[in-house]
Amino acid sequence: MVQTPPPALAAGIEKFVFPGETEPVLAGISLTLVPGSLTAVLGGSGSGKSTLGRLLAGWLLPGDGGTLTGFFELAGTTVRFTGTAADPQIDPGRWGRQVGFVPQDPAGALSTVRVTVAEELAFGLENAGVDRASMAGAVRDTAALTGLAHLLDRDPATLSGGQLRRLAIGCAVIQRPAVLVMDEPFASLDTDGAEVLAALVRNLAQDGTAVVIMSQRAEPFLHTADTWLVLTGGTVAATGTPAEIVAAGALEMAGVIRPRPLTVARPRAGVDYQSAVNGPTALELRDVSFTYRRTRRRGWFKSQPGPPADPVLHGLSLTLDAGEILAVTGPNASGKSTLLRHLNGLLQPTAGSVLVQGRNIGGHPAGQVSRDVGLLFQQPRDQLFERTVEREVRFGLGRDGLAADQAVQRALAAVGLDHLAGRHPAELPASQQRLLALATVLARRPSVLALDEPTVSLDGPGLDRLDRVVRSTTADGNAVVLVTHDLDYARSIAHRLVCLEAGRLRGI
Amino acid sequence: MRLHPLTSLAAAGSTAVITTAAASWPVSLTVIAAAVGLSFAQGAARRMLPAAAVILVPLVLSLLALHGLFFPEGTTVLAQWGPARVTAQGLQFALERAAQLSAAVLVLLLGSFTVSVPDLVAVLSTRGVNARFAFVLASTLTLLPAISSRLERIRQAQEARGLVIRPGIPGRVAAFRWQAVPLLLSLVEEAGTRAAALQARGFGSAGPITSYRQVLDSPVQRWARVVLLLAALAAIVFRLWQPTAGA
Numbered sequence: 001m002v003q004t005p006p007p008a009l010a011a012g013i014e015k016f017v018f019p020g021e022t023e024p025v026l027a028g029i030s031l032t033l034v035p036g037s038l039t040a041v042l043g044g045s046g047s048g049k050s051t052l053g054r055l056l057a058g059w060l061l062p063g064d065g066g067t068l069t070g071f072f073e074l075a076g077t078t079v080r081f082t083g084t085a086a087d088p089q090i091d092p093g094r095w096g097r098q099v100g101f102v103p104q105d106p107a108g109a110l111s112t113v114r115v116t117v118a119e120e121l122a123f124g125l126e127n128a129g130v131d132r133a134s135m136a137g138a139v140r141d142t143a144a145l146t147g148l149a150h151l152l153d154r155d156p157a158t159l160s161g162g163q164l165r166r167l168a169i170g171c172a173v174i175q176r177p178a179v180l181v182m183d184e185p186f187a188s189l190d191t192d193g194a195e196v197l198a199a200l201v202r203n204l205a206q207d208g209t210a211v212v213i214m215s216q217r218a219e220p221f222l223h224t225a226d227t228w229l230v231l232t233g234g235t236v237a238a239t240g241t242p243a244e245i246v247a248a249g250a251l252e253m254a255g256v257i258r259p260r261p262l263t264v265a266r267p268r269a270g271v272d273y274q275s276a277v278n279g280p281t282a283l284e285l286r287d288v289s290f291t292y293r294r295t296r297r298r299g300w301f302k303s304q305p306g307p308p309a310d311p312v313l314h315g316l317s318l319t320l321d322a323g324e325i326l327a328v329t330g331p332n333a334s335g336k337s338t339l340l341r342h343l344n345g346l347l348q349p350t351a352g353s354v355l356v357q358g359r360n361i362g363g364h365p366a367g368q369v370s371r372d373v374g375l376l377f378q379q380p381r382d383q384l385f386e387r388t389v390e391r392e393v394r395f396g397l398g399r400d401g402l403a404a405d406q407a408v409q410r411a412l413a414a415v416g417l418d419h420l421a422g423r424h425p426a427e428l429p430a431s432q433q434r435l436l437a438l439a440t441v442l443a444r445r446p447s448v449l450a451l452d453e454p455t456v457s458l459d460g461p462g463l464d465r466l467d468r469v470v471r472s473t474t475a476d477g478n479a480v481v482l483v484t485h486d487l488d489y490a491r492s493i494a495h496r497l498v499c500l501e502a503g504r505l506r507g508i
Numbered sequence: 509m510r511l512h513p514l515t516s517l518a519a520a521g522s523t524a525v526i527t528t529a530a531a532s533w534p535v536s537l538t539v540i541a542a543a544v545g546l547s548f549a550q551g552a553a554r555r556m557l558p559a560a561a562v563i564l565v566p567l568v569l570s571l572l573a574l575h576g577l578f579f580p581e582g583t584t585v586l587a588q589w590g591p592a593r594v595t596a597q598g599l600q601f602a603l604e605r606a607a608q609l610s611a612a613v614l615v616l617l618l619g620s621f622t623v624s625v626p627d628l629v630a631v632l633s634t635r636g637v638n639a640r641f642a643f644v645l646a647s648t649l650t651l652l653p654a655i656s657s658r659l660e661r662i663r664q665a666q667e668a669r670g671l672v673i674r675p676g677i678p679g680r681v682a683a684f685r686w687q688a689v690p691l692l693l694s695l696v697e698e699a700g701t702r703a704a705a706l707q708a709r710g711f712g713s714a715g716p717i718t719s720y721r722q723v724l725d726s727p728v729q730r731w732a733r734v735v736l737l738l739a740a741l742a743a744i745v746f747r748l749w750q751p752t753a754g755a
Contacts, residue, residue, distance in 0.1 A: 057708065096709055110705070139720070366667040385687075385694065397670075
């Protein structure tokens with residue numbers, strides 16, 4: 001007789017309610033994670049994926065974090081919660097040794113007080129009182145597993161986004177937890193980065209770790225998962241194998257994005273980077289080069305060695321006409337975001353010039369250029385800083401109250417957030433944060449829209465909103481430059497595609 | 509060779525004690541010159557000297573005002589306004605005290621600006637110092653860069669929405685009023701998520717903690733620390749025995 005192995009983690013969540021709220025954020029969820037299995041929890045923005053992930057991982061504790069009715073079974077021990085003061089308390093440190101967690105923002109998992117990657121990896125082991133020799137071995141093994149071996153002496157603050165994610169995974173798996181929960185690990189990774197991550201997940205599962213991935217995109221890799229759990233409104237809409245879920249059509253209903261098949265939607269222009277639409281020139285780059293300044297010397301006599309200052313952009317020339325959509329693609333760290341920051345004057349080229357509506361913006365403060373060029377940042381949380389959604393969109397709209405009111409209303413309606421004007425931006429799910437950031441840009445009615453990875457963290461409905469905004473803004477005669485690693489999306493929307501690789505442009 | 513953090517702190521502490529106890533012009537000036545010279549050699553002058561100025565300028569001015577104007581034992585009167593008299597002896601006393609104080613402050617600042625904070629945290633953790641205290645100490649190294657990069661991000665977001673900031677430091681200072689509240693709120697919010705991450709990684713758990721970072725120590729340095737502490741003690745005893753020495 002074949003015996004089923006005991007689950008690494010099982011959870012039965014009858015309901016989970018945040019403090020001060022009456023409606024449960026999660027209800028009727030049952031989950032069993034067997035060692036060595038891969039489970040994908042799929043759902044649109046606000047479906048409760050992140051809450052479920054943080055609850056499973058002990059980052060959100062029943063009691064202080066909310067009222068839970070249900071049970072967890074971890075390593076053969078069952079803890080039951082009835083939503084009363086008599087409920088058991090979870091020790092997050094001991095729970096964390098069994099269940100590792102990689103949050104959506106990998107930097108959020110780091111201690112921030114360790115000065116090398118090796119020490120950051122060892123932080124959890126130090127707190128568990130592991131002896132030095134065992135720590136050194138674990139750091140070595142984890143670094144090899146996560147591809148960090150050549151970065152062990154680097155300061156974590158200097159890592160790229162992809163490296164940071166691998167470090168966060170390393171920190172989560174170094175104590176060999178039975179379960180690893182990852183929240184949107186594929187967001188903003190390019191194809192190479194996604195393949196490295198997929199290989200890493202496969203290795204972990206082969207070693208017996210039960211891996212759970214929360215995602216709002218049914219990435220190709222997730223089709224190899226054993227089980228899919230589709231969430232809508234905090235409850236299970238469907239569960240089964242990927243094939244069963246796809247056949248039932250549950251993804252579309254839940255707002256989960258299915259990567260589009262490769263299609264070429266429009267004829268592409270040649271490699272001269274000239275405009276594909278015949279309108280007046282909205283934006284022109286003339287021979288733009290850029291090099292980040294060397295790290296400043298810290299002392300007066302003895303200087304600290306900084307990283308070598310390689311040029312990020314090499315002599316880029318480009319024109320963009322009114323009403324045109326240009327997509328810039330390229331691998332991670334190829335200088336795409338740096339390029340966009342030149343368009344609104346946040347960065348000034350070290351050589352060459354940027355012209356907006358025929359006017360050289362060199363020497364003009366970014367605050368002035370931003371009247372014509374609206375920039376959507378790569379990370380919405382870098383763009384949002386106010387206390388309410390409404391204040392966020394209103395910032396910088398001038399003193400004319402009535403005109404500002406109308407602009408705020410119009411922008412919020414365009415992205416479908418007008419019913420959330422009083423909410424705190426940090427409380428919104430990632431997809432709505434991205435749309436809010438887009439609204440702050442739209443409210444100023446810029447003639448050039450520069451969008452940095454606009455599709456990242458958008459769910460199905462969010463993506464539709466973005467599509468509508470981009471198309472209507474170009475129909476009004478404005479130009480759009482968008483930077484994306486998502487080639488399918490770029491092809492589906494742009495008039496023209498260029499690729500930025502190692503700071504140089506080439507046509508696709 | 510890099511000094512063990514406790515050796516540099518012991519050296520700074522005992523030099524400050526000995527200089528104060530000696531209360532002698534030449535000793536104070538020598539220590540001041542040595543501390544400033546070492547700060548340049550170590551590349552810490554740029555950060556240390558402004559900090560020293562912030563501490564010492566008001567202290568030295570108040571010493572001069574107090575002892576320079578009101579020194580009852582003074583006999584050589586240089587100038588007089590009613591009860592306030594500037595005497596040569598008063599000025600000399602004030603300058604001696606100022607030199608003594610400057611020497612102690614500079615040498616302590618040199619110690620704290622040149623000690624390797626990660627090494628110090630590792631040493632303290634393994635010696636059973638409270639993990640939370642060690643964390644706060646380690647934060648001194650990472651907190652300021654983290655705050656300034658957060659501030660830079662908020663500033664860029666606001667500039668992208670039309671906030672015109674004049675170039676240079678005065679422009680940034682004037683624009684700071686727009687950034688202060690968002691900065692504070694975002695730091696508070698981040699502290700909440702960071703707390704969950706730290707707890708899940710076992711921070712603050714009961715039980716012994718270890719340190720991955722290896723800090724090199726040597727018998728010579730251990731002996732040096734003992735000698736430095738004994739020298740400081742001897743200076744105090746000597747000073748109490750001969751209360752007028754050097755004054």
